[in-house]
Amino acid sequence: xxxxxxxxxxxxxxxxxxxxxxxxxxxxxxxxxxxxxxxxxxxxxxxxxxxxxxxxxxxxxxxxxxxxxxxxxxxxxxxxxxxxxxxxxxxxxxxxxxxxxxxxxxxxxxxxxxxxxxxxxxxxxxxxxxxxxxxxxxxxxxxxxxxxxxxxxxxxxxxxxxxxxxxxxxxxxxxxxxxxxxxxxxxxxxxxxxxxxxxxxxxxxxxxxxxxxxxxxxxxxxxxxxxxxxxxxxxxxxxxxxxxxxxxxxxxxxxxxxxxxxxxxxxxxxxxxxxxxxxxxxxxxxxxxxxxxxxxxxxxxxxxxxxxxxxxxxxxxxxxxxxx
Amino acid sequence: xxxxxxxxxxxxxxxxxxxxxxxxxxxxxxxxxxxxxxxxxxxxxxxxxxxxxxxxxxxxxxxxxxxxxxxxxxxxxxxxxxxxxxxxxxxxxxxxxxxxxxxxxxxxxxxxxxxxxxxxxxxxxxxxxxxxxxxxxxxxxxxxxxxxxxxxxxxxxxxxxxxxxxxxxxxxxxxxxxxxxxxxxxxxxxxxxxxxxxxxxxxxxxxxxxxxxxxxxxxxxxxxxxxxxxxxxxxxxxxxxxxxxxxxxxxxxxxxxxxxxxxxxxxxxxxxxxxxxxxxxxxxxxxxxxxxxxxxxxxxxxxxxxxxxxxxxxxxxxxxxxxxxxxxxxxxx
Amino acid sequence: xxxxxxxxxxxxxxxxxxxxxxxxxxxxxxxxxxxxxxxxxxxxxxxxxxxxxxxxxxxxxxxxxxxxxxxxxxxxxxxxxxxxxxxxxxxxxxxxxxxxxxxxxxxxxxxxxxxxxxxxxxxxxxxxxxxxxxxxxxxxxxxxxxxxxxxxxxxxxxxxxxxxxxxxxxxxxxxxxxxxxxxxxxxxxxxxxxxxxxxxxxxxxxxxxxxxxxxxxxxxxxxxxxxxxxxxxxxxxxxxxxxxxxxxxxxxxxxxxxxxxxxxxxxxxxxxxxxxxxxxxxxxxxxx
Numbered sequence: 001x002x003x004x005x006x007x008x009x010x011x012x013x014x015x016x017x018x019x020x021x022x023x024x025x026x027x028x029x030x031x032x033x034x035x036x037x038x039x040x041x042x043x044x045x046x047x048x049x050x051x052x053x054x055x056x057x058x059x060x061x062x063x064x065x066x067x068x069x070x071x072x073x074x075x076x077x078x079x080x081x082x083x084x085x086x087x088x089x090x091x092x093x094x095x096x097x098x099x100x101x102x103x104x105x106x107x108x109x110x111x112x113x114x115x116x117x118x119x120x121x122x123x124x125x126x127x128x129x130x131x132x133x134x135x136x137x138x139x140x141x142x143x144x145x146x147x148x149x150x151x152x153x154x155x156x157x158x159x160x161x162x163x164x165x166x167x168x169x170x171x172x173x174x175x176x177x178x179x180x181x182x183x184x185x186x187x188x189x190x191x192x193x194x195x196x197x198x199x200x201x202x203x204x205x206x207x208x209x210x211x212x213x214x215x216x217x218x219x220x221x222x223x224x225x226x227x228x229x230x231x232x233x234x235x236x237x238x239x240x241x242x243x244x245x246x247x248x249x250x251x252x253x254x255x256x257x258x259x260x261x262x263x264x265x266x267x268x269x270x271x272x273x274x275x276x277x278x279x280x281x282x283x284x285x286x287x288x289x290x291x292x293x294x295x296x297x298x299x300x301x302x303x304x305x306x307x308x309x310x311x312x313x314x315x316x317x318x319x320x321x322x323x324x
Numbered sequence: 325x326x327x328x329x330x331x332x333x334x335x336x337x338x339x340x341x342x343x344x345x346x347x348x349x350x351x352x353x354x355x356x357x358x359x360x361x362x363x364x365x366x367x368x369x370x371x372x373x374x375x376x377x378x379x380x381x382x383x384x385x386x387x388x389x390x391x392x393x394x395x396x397x398x399x400x401x402x403x404x405x406x407x408x409x410x411x412x413x414x415x416x417x418x419x420x421x422x423x424x425x426x427x428x429x430x431x432x433x434x435x436x437x438x439x440x441x442x443x444x445x446x447x448x449x450x451x452x453x454x455x456x457x458x459x460x461x462x463x464x465x466x467x468x469x470x471x472x473x474x475x476x477x478x479x480x481x482x483x484x485x486x487x488x489x490x491x492x493x494x495x496x497x498x499x500x501x502x503x504x505x506x507x508x509x510x511x512x513x514x515x516x517x518x519x520x521x522x523x524x525x526x527x528x529x530x531x532x533x534x535x536x537x538x539x540x541x542x543x544x545x546x547x548x549x550x551x552x553x554x555x556x557x558x559x560x561x562x563x564x565x566x567x568x569x570x571x572x573x574x575x576x577x578x579x580x581x582x583x584x585x586x587x588x589x590x591x592x593x594x595x596x597x598x599x600x601x602x603x604x605x606x607x608x609x610x611x612x613x614x615x616x617x618x619x620x621x622x623x624x625x626x627x628x629x630x631x632x633x634x635x636x637x638x639x640x641x642x643x644x645x646x647x648x649x650x651x652x653x654x655x656x657x
Numbered sequence: 658x659x660x661x662x663x664x665x666x667x668x669x670x671x672x673x674x675x676x677x678x679x680x681x682x683x684x685x686x687x688x689x690x691x692x693x694x695x696x697x698x699x700x701x702x703x704x705x706x707x708x709x710x711x712x713x714x715x716x717x718x719x720x721x722x723x724x725x726x727x728x729x730x731x732x733x734x735x736x737x738x739x740x741x742x743x744x745x746x747x748x749x750x751x752x753x754x755x756x757x758x759x760x761x762x763x764x765x766x767x768x769x770x771x772x773x774x775x776x777x778x779x780x781x782x783x784x785x786x787x788x789x790x791x792x793x794x795x796x797x798x799x800x801x802x803x804x805x806x807x808x809x810x811x812x813x814x815x816x817x818x819x820x821x822x823x824x825x826x827x828x829x830x831x832x833x834x835x836x837x838x839x840x841x842x843x844x845x846x847x848x849x850x851x852x853x854x855x856x857x858x859x860x861x862x863x864x865x866x867x868x869x870x871x872x873x874x875x876x877x878x879x880x881x882x883x884x885x886x887x888x889x890x891x892x893x894x895x896x897x898x899x900x901x902x903x904x905x906x907x908x909x910x911x912x913x914x915x916x917x918x919x920x921x922x923x924x925x926x927x928x929x930x931x932x933x934x935x936x937x938x939x940x941x942x943x944x945x
Contacts, residue, residue: 191581197586222587265592389841414843420841428835433857442852
């Protein structure tokens with residue numbers, strides 16, 4: 001695609017991640033091209049099976065077998081992450097790029113105090129005194145809104161929201177350049193979700209890190225992100241800034257998606273729905289993967305896969321509607 | 325159709341052997357702590373709240389899937405609070421439930437046709453060929469066509485959305501009058517939810533159903549309900565028609581909820597009520613107003629006195645000592 | 658019993674290759690089927706009468722007596738073949754009886770819960786606490802030798818195994834949402850147990866059956882070995898094993914070895930079948 005420039009943080013080039021299962025080859029991520037800048041927050045949106053989580057995992061080379069990166073490059077700070085050794089990747093994980101997972105309960109060690117989680121993380125990667133690490137951990141926890149007296153609590157003593165804050169603190173402990181958050185608020189109640197999103201907004205300012213927010217909830221993206229990337233059936237179908245997107249989405253799937261979700265501020269518009277069902281990733285439809293459900297489908301949509309077009313500056317869409 | 329008066333459900337906290345021997349005191353989780361409301365015939369009444377507020381327990385209490393600790397449940401003029409055994413079983417013909425998890429609510433070893441048709445057998449409505457015919461008809465009604473294909477399929481062959489439709493078919497096949505829908509779409513993919521909601525609305529009209537719709541999603545509640553009740557820590561804090569609740573929310577918790585719901589529009593700027601702290605434990609709910617520990621507007625009275633329902637309008641009640649007025653709350657929504 | 662555990666251990670190590678589970682099950686099936694055929698066709702394939710003297714005592718294996726003769730001059734091969742009948746009869750019948758008693762009680766107890774469950778479990782657990790062989794011996798001593806009492810001992814010994822397994826499964830299946838759904842549509846308890854819970858337990862049953870059978874074969878053989886099982890002159894592997902035991906020091910290996918080998922083989926057959934089935938029906942979640 002486009003060559004990386006100094007402002008770019010991460011670039012995915014034709015990334016393909018396939019799962020080799022007993023039933024067949026699941027093409028979870030099938031040719032994704034993507035660039036994001038330093039300090040940008042990108043909302044990666046898609047439904048279950050769209051490949052968004054796999055994409056996030058593949059950046060850190062954490063895709064579990066039987067999946068693997070089949071083709072493509074993941075460019076970060078002048079390195080191709082797909083070519084690094086496991087040792088080199090370990091130096092990147094947590095330190096340059098970190099990840100926040102959906103379920104904080106299973107990601108935290110139930111036998112380790114909350115504060116210690118952070119202290120250990122810091123000390124594993126940096127050569128500093130324990131006292132210093134503890135001090136940093138305390139400050140970090142304060143930053144994410146956890147009172148100092150909870151430093152010595154165990155994970156089960158904390159609520160879901162607080163545990164997620166700890167996860168965020170962990171992710172930021174080594175001041176990474178990029179944080180990937182996989183559905184960080186999906187398991188949380190609406191008020192806690194709001195508080196976590198507020199927190200993320202604030203931290204964005206302070207730490208100025210890149211953030212990829214993976215979610216199925218478009219509204220969450222509207223709250224926090226600068227840009228939005230929409231995934232469908234393993235491919236990136238639209239990528240644009242958030243304001244233009246919500247104003248007028250380009251891809252028919254994006255359009256249909258926005259029309260099918262209830263908006264609490266609008267009164268009684270009739271919700272539309274998308275006919276059909278998401279495709280089978282072992283045997284996706286020929287041509288455009290969305291054509292079987294697309295109200296604008298033409299003949300060529302079922303035969304050839306559309307290319308990605310730059311509709312406006314930094315607004316990309318993968319659809320024949322926009323191909324002149 | 326349904327009247328609930330001061331319904332309570334307290335769950336005893338499990339205690340270890342040592343505790344049981346050393347002390348007599350038993351703690352209770354006050355899951356539902358004095359809930360009262362009415363659901364009219366053909367109404368879609370939604371019970372909204374965050375996890376742990378008691379909405380799911382309330383739904384199960386009304387359906388008598390669990391026994392109440394105290395209070396009254398009246399169904400079509402009949403007191404069913406302590407109904408048991410055979411009478412309760414027969415009551416099931418008129419009230420049904422749709423569960424949240426479509427992957428778990430169907431017996432994996434039963435064909436869809438058998439599962440959906442089973443209520444007919446249980447209540448002696450139809451058997452054999454007649455049963456099959458009714459099942460086919462019902463499958464068509466919920467959009468599972470061709471019915472032959474789905475009749476013989478097993479749950480694992482169906483998608484989440486299809487399974488939920490099968491669950492709906494099972495619920496409506498005996499022509500019930502009342503259905504409790506417990507978060508029926510929260511585990512369904514986002515783009516398929518509206519379809520299922522439409523189906524439920526359509527069935528409501530066709531079969532003249534009354535719904536109790538339990539959800540944590542305010543936007544969905546706004547879309548589908550006639551009446552809304554907001555629950556917090558085992559009690560209802562605000563109750564009213566959809567229009568009233570969403571255009572004139574009066575309880576600080578309701579406003580906090582509404583202002584916290586993310587909106588798919590980045591240009592929207594709202595004032596928000598930020599709640600401090602966390603939801604208190606239901607074992608030891610706060611004195612006075614159960615919400616006072618987190619309420620940014622609380623006063624001395626709120627800690628001491630429990631608020632009773634104040635009537636704001638004919639179909640709008642709020643349990644608060646200082647409810648919001650119409651002008652102020654507009655800033656938040 | 659130690660032996661089936663060793664087999665399980667080895668088999669588990671081998672299991673990870675794809676397709677191995679089918680070979681296991683198939684191999685196990687072949688072995689079991691062979692033994693069953695052997696038992697059914699005994700009168701036609703046994704060369705001699707198993708309880709009559711056919712040749713000189715302790716003749717080494719030859720063409721005339723492929724497995725040699727025992728201390729009383731009886732053909733070992735014929736005794737083995739007829740012995741199959743005894744083993745299978747006792748083992749399978751007691752398995753079936755334990756199953757028929759243990760499973761419904763387990764289902765009922767697990768479903769009912771509360772005091773009833775506590776009492777029954779207490780009883781079953783006490784029984785289960787005894788090592789199988791010790792309990793079998795105790796019962797056999799009480800009931801006296803003979804095929805019937807051996808059958809009864811075996812039955813009683815294994816009832817708790819089925820009970821525990823079924824009760825455990827019932828307890829976990831009971832928590833599933835579809836069980837609550839069944840109650841919500843008005844199903845009677847009886848219906849819920851048999852139509853909703855039981856069918857979900859069935860997959861785990863053949864496994865327990867065959868693994869138990871493996872254990873039972875050994876226990877039965879052990880009982881006979883000690884002398885508490887089948888009485889002479891009925892051909893019985895355990896008994897023959899014991900009879901041939903004293904000759905081992907004199908390098909006369911065949912009276913013991915062949916019965917011993919058969920015991921091992923049959924146990925192996927059941928184990929392979931059971932372990933293979935376990936893999937097929939409950940595949941290890943392939944690292945997804």
